[in-house]
Amino acid sequence: MEQMMETIRRRVRRGFGLAAIMFALLPLPGPALAANHGPTAVFKGEMSKFVLFKEPWPAPSTPFLVGDENTISLSQFRGKVVLLNFWATWCYPCLLEMPSLDALQAALGGRNFVVVALSIDRGGMADVKRFFRKQKLAMLDHYVDPVGTVGPGFRLRGVPASFIIDHDGLVRAFLPGPADWNSSDARAVIRHYIARITEDISYSNTAGGMNKSK
Secondary structure, X not given: OHHHHHHHHHHHHHOOOHHHOOOOOOOOOOOXXXXXXXOOOOOOHHHHHXXXXXEEEEOOOOOEEEOOOEEXXXXXXXXXXXXXXXXXXXXXXXXXXXXXXXXXXXXXXXXXXXXEEEEOOOOOHHHHHHHHHHHOOOOOOOEEOOOOOOHHHHOOOOOOEEEEEOOOOEEEEEEEOOOOOOOHHHHHHHHHHHHHHHHHHHHHHXXXXXXXXX
């Protein structure tokens, strides 16, 4: 995987496929970027590229396609931590990082976490399913936004680009460009946000118990 990521870096430095390697730099309207990661020292190694937001903001509920072209939105993942990754089959760095996203979903996906790899391919679901079969991606679901309705809500300027949405539906962090999502550093970041679910439930139960005692 490290060799794969080094290939990405070499190609980016050489200027290959500039249209496909256009990374988002200032994706969001309004919320200010945090100057540093503060107490969240869990962002290590490659994950230190993550930018946190001083004021997390609600993820838009714009619909997109899933599976057999049914409609879904990010609001339907409320209660889970979401790693939203914008990608396309024509984006070379995107293609190289997709197996690591599939591996991350296999390792941590379930009741508390999901990877939403959202393709912006104009060719729609057929192109995405063809790519998944060719690359033997078995754990990720098929998500497609063929008319580009979701990206503007994130001020998307290029792909790949990834966002962490917490279990309350708030956009917490942004990472421009490709990454190795199957690394220990990446898993540590996801576990950090999953742990907040348990913390919130514990606090809610404690507060509820105190209220009842009154």
